[in-house]
Amino acid sequence: VLMENVCPNSCGWTSRTKRPLTIAVEGNIGSGKTTFLRNFEHLKNSTIIPEPVARWCSVDGRFNLLQKMYENPRKYSLALQTYVQLTMLQNHRAPVSTDFKLMERSLYSARYCFVENLFRSNLLSEVETIILDEWFEHLITTECCVVDLIVYLRTDPAVAMDRIKKRNRDGENTVSMDYLNSLHDLHEEWFAGRSSFPMPANCVVLDANQDADLVKRDFIEYVKNHDFGGG
Numbered sequence: 001v002l003m004e005n006v007c008p009n010s011c012g013w014t015s016r017t018k019r020p021l022t023i024a025v026e027g028n029i030g031s032g033k034t035t036f037l038r039n040f041e042h043l044k045n046s047t048i049i050p051e052p053v054a055r056w057c058s059v060d061g062r063f064n065l066l067q068k069m070y071e072n073p074r075k076y077s078l079a080l081q082t083y084v085q086l087t088m089l090q091n092h093r094a095p096v097s098t099d100f101k102l103m104e105r106s107l108y109s110a111r112y113c114f115v116e117n118l119f120r121s122n123l124l125s126e127v128e129t130i131i132l133d134e135w136f137e138h139l140i141t142t143e144c145c146v147v148d149l150i151v152y153l154r155t156d157p158a159v160a161m162d163r164i165k166k167r168n169r170d171g172e173n174t175v176s177m178d179y180l181n182s183l184h185d186l187h188e189e190w191f192a193g194r195s196s197f198p199m200p201a202n203c204v205v206l207d208a209n210q211d212a213d214l215v216k217r218d219f220i221e222y223v224k225n226h227d228f229g230g231g
């Protein structure tokens, strides 16, 4: 009897189920990921996975963990990154019935950009980083965490800062230029293949300093020149 190759995480995919083509949208805080994803909401063959940030702001309906982390990063960075990893995993695992699945961020940028940045700035200790990393390495061995394409919305940190100020999210008033610059550098090194972290998928880099319409135009141009199947 042939055993069906069921995902050990019982996420609903089997070797007989077609995995959706999964696209993760990455970029600094304020690079316009949410706005970019809104462009595809009307497509019948695509599912947009809502960003988990709302959950980070309301853990158990009571704790704004994102705000707590910005107020006291030494105390709350591990808690936030643990929760980010859980909610991202849930997004990777979320089964969809469409050909395409578009996610805001992924487990990969959480580890390679955010956790790395907190570690380098001594806001996560070495042992905390090792534990997050062991979880991460374990999680990405499963098929549900496979990403096919990463869209990098590249922005100057100053442009990202302007957008963050305009939207005025609770807690983010303490985001500094230094913080944005270091996150930017980590994204840049990763996408340029200059970091020690691997790129888990093909990637496309878009100039996201531009207006949202032009970013969308550039992406559509990229898609036209590449075969993604499904139309």
Ligand code: DCP
Residues within 6 Å of the ligand: 027, 028, 029, 030, 031, 032, 033, 034, 035, 053, 066, 080, 081, 084, 105, 109, 110, 111, 114, 115, 172
């Ligand atoms: N964040 C974090 N650790 C992570 C991921 C995000 O501390 N691993 C924080 C940074 C922001 C908030 O969570 O304060 C949301 O960041 P995102 O970049 O994921 O989402 P944005 O809403 O800022 O994206 P955009 O403006 O591009 O739509």
